[in-house]
Amino acid sequence: MDQARELAAISYGIGRQVGLLIDRKGRPAHIIVGSQKGILIPELDRARLSAGRLRGLRLLHTHLAGEGLNEEDLTDMLFLRLDSVAALTVDGMAQPATLHMAHLLPPGAGDAPYDVLPPRPFDRVEEDCNALAEALEAELAREGERIDAPGKAASGREKAVLVSVATAPKAVQDASLDELAALADTAGLDVPERVVQRVSAINPKFLLGKGKLAEIEIVALRAGASLLVFDGELSPSQIRNLAEVTQLRVIDRTQLILDIFAQHAATRSGKLQVEMAQLKYLQPRLVRQDRAMSRLMGGIGGRGPGETKLEVDRRRIRERIGRIKDELKELRKRRAAARAGRARAGLPVVSLVGYTNAGKSTLLNTLTGSAVLAENRLFATLDPTSRRLRFPSDHEIILTDTVGFIRELPKELKEAFRATLEELEAADLLVAVADASHPEVEAQAAAVADILQEMELGDTPRLFVLNKWDAVSEERRWELRNLFPEAIALSAKTRDGLSELTEAVLARVRSGPGVRVGRAEGAEDASTDEGIPEPSATP
Template sequence: MKKVHGHTDGLKANQKKRLESLYRRRLPQGYAVNAELAHELAAISHDIRRQVAVLVSRAGKVEFVIAGTPDQIYIPELKGYTPLPGRLLGLRYIHTHLKEGEGLTRDDHTDLALLRFDLMAAVTLTPDGSVHRVHTAHVTTGDSGEPTRELPPMAPGHLRDDLDAIVREVEEELSRKERVLAAGDAEERAILVSVTTRPRKEAMGSLRELEELARSCNIDIMETVLQIRKKSDPKHLLGSGKLNEITIAAMQKGASILIFDQELSPAQIRSITDQVEIKVIDRTQMILDIFARRAQTREGKLQVELAQLKYMLPRLITLNTAMSRLTGGIGGRGPGETKLELNRRRVRDRITTLSKQIESVKKQRGQQRARRNRKGVPVVSIVGYTNAGKSTLLNTLTQSRVLAEDRLFATLDPSSRRLRFPKDIEVIITDTVGFIRDLPKELMVSFRATLEELESADLLLHIIDASNPQCEKQIESVENILADLKLDTIPVLKIFNKMDQTDEERREGLSREHGGLFISALNRATLTPLLHRIEDQIETLITDNLPDEDPDPEE
């Protein structure tokens, strides 16, 4: 005999036997509950003064029997039952309420939407333990805006026998919607979530940037959720009630992934994935995934893999569903499925190996820089926020064809080109990986070998997207990263790009606040003042570095 789940402490032996005997019941086709089962549940529930539930398969077989408390029932893990895309769970949930007029509660509707039961039925009791009414509800396809729909209550002698048809209709509509969504080009469908204590304007700017990151990963954004709190929930980041709402919205809209704008701790990932049936990642994993997509050189791939493994290591303490849902796909590129399932010792070994290989790369770069220094060729490095136009400027200045696209982190690997000025001065111009707010520390460490290229720069060109409403924050982020890298002692020339997309008033305001030049990286005619400024700066640098002439010995 299968066991009775839930709150069984304090039950008498004969009461437990009555609960166990429910496993022998069978439901006829089409009924959410028949009169015999409804009366038996009511009698047992009245006897033990607790709620009682059975979960019945589509074949009419009772698969789970649960004893609750007088007010609620805790649903156990439903092994062997997982709702597939476009399908319901395959179980109908039938339980009792001790209060005569209670009906289906908000918790019942939440459980129905979250677990996607075929049907939810609540049998209410009269004071003497008889069946009063049977209340039923089913999942909707979301067209009405509500995740569930409640049907009119039924008397025990007039129970509907057409509920299987309702289940079929719901599944057909869910399946149709799933096919439409799957036919799109997007790899995933996401709901973006931001839970923050920052001001709303700043939070919205960060959320818009998360949208751009998602689009860079070919993700369709189904909805964005912003919750501003005085203090973040240490367990779920946001309240469990709000998390339930988001989960239900994800199911209604066909979302396959939740993306949080804030970095989730290992404990938060475990808590959220225990409650949510779809993949959950955070901003850091999104950026790591983009880097994994864009890395082309062996060096870049090594650095991304190292960053991903360092991020995952503390999250491999317990290999639960949180990790199994991250194998491959968005948030799981680079190391891949096998590495996600490695134990911590093997991950540490891999990190050690990658660190040694990157150290070798670092030495090679140091030798290249030393050769350049011996030749005395000045180096001008282009830095700036991602998608500010760095690669476009390099292409226009040097007539190159470095990949330049209107998306975040279009290029990762550094590119170097030579540029000759009219005064017969030659420089090397390098384009580096773009910066971003809250750049993951794992990437900062892993890409240090690449970013050390900036240490040999004689001049930094800080490219700023003047058309971006958040450009002030972007300037601050870039300057903070340069300070963290101890590069704030190198001369910096600020260049405001996309002048053709800004009005004169905004340009005057930015000029008063920051100085700098205004250009359009796509229009070579606007670059003349910039070329003159670079030439003057390099000429001054060369003059300053000339050795002093020996004094005349006769004087």
């Protein structure tokens, strides 16, 4: 009571709102002096804040015009995960009058994520704020499976909410989110919730309005998620703004793909190319040392004499990119020598291309009897692998597996992996592999064709293969044969249809026109040299 009277008297005396952030032991952690119409809560310590837990602070502040809680008060409580928020009205005698209070609700307890209590005299408040907060945390812990591992599912994976904000039709957004969910799974994320918002125009600052952001915060809170993954590429300022408003880690589709590449790169060349792509993505995002950007930088750099940390970070990134380019240049020379050797041997080169996870590595293994890593996940293959394949007629070819394509491949990866993809330029024949069982097979095939056209490989002889035919229904098979009449249908897993493919490859290699054996002479390439083993068994 005395605290309320003292707060009211101070606020009335200076004509400004005054607020207290009070911890669960009843001690003021922050004292805030605002304007006549509002207060600005400072940046708070994130030590206690995590998925399934509240801030451990409640806000008590004054209102000088007799008004109750407003939308800004409730939004602050939600975004900052405060235990509760209360507004104390001050009368014309500098005395406290009415208390307006709200607190968050457990999942599914109401239409709104919070409960606004009826106003009552300031000296007749019976609610136990600590008990309410602890009960809510217990409910969030049950919803989020484990409170001792904030933001993680029972599997130990980090929880993430996928968000799509676009002007495209909802069906297009849903299909894109399905692919983002597959990327998230490959990256090791658990995705309990997805949010789709179709807008007439993208908000350049936050992508969408604060009202929808509040809904996303609710979804993340109830799902126990600590990460938001946005479908598309965000600008540095958008990432910073979203992280500041939602109090959650925010990444975009590009960062997710870069993380996958970083996890899967196994060779020296692959690791260097991934690192260069990450540095080029990070470089323009070194704006200032705020909370959002510190999460992106991961502790790069230190302070040097006469330079700010930001300048040191930028300089070190430039220097590291230069060193990586030099190393890749040396790897290119070695790769060029290997390709020149193949050209001298007169062996045609056949490259497997296609959308990621179409089954290219499985097809290579089945044809050559190899044991190249082949997993049912996106981007399982990052480094090109070449194997020698001998046909019954004593003809031999070099069969190469390459990194899979994907729609809207980040420009940083396109540039970094340019040399890897140049492996395709030496190909005498491209075998475009598509996943016949995928619902978006038409769009994926079109995306692969577009990328090949961008790489000026549109004139290279090409065979089109519909893989995973064993997983396609009879009705769908009829549809696909009408859509792709020239396609070779097969299953690399069951070996059905392989003979038709090998006959078609051999016919193209023997035909002469379009075959460009020897083109690799003197060419450069930054992909890894896996080496060419002895001829494999006939498929």
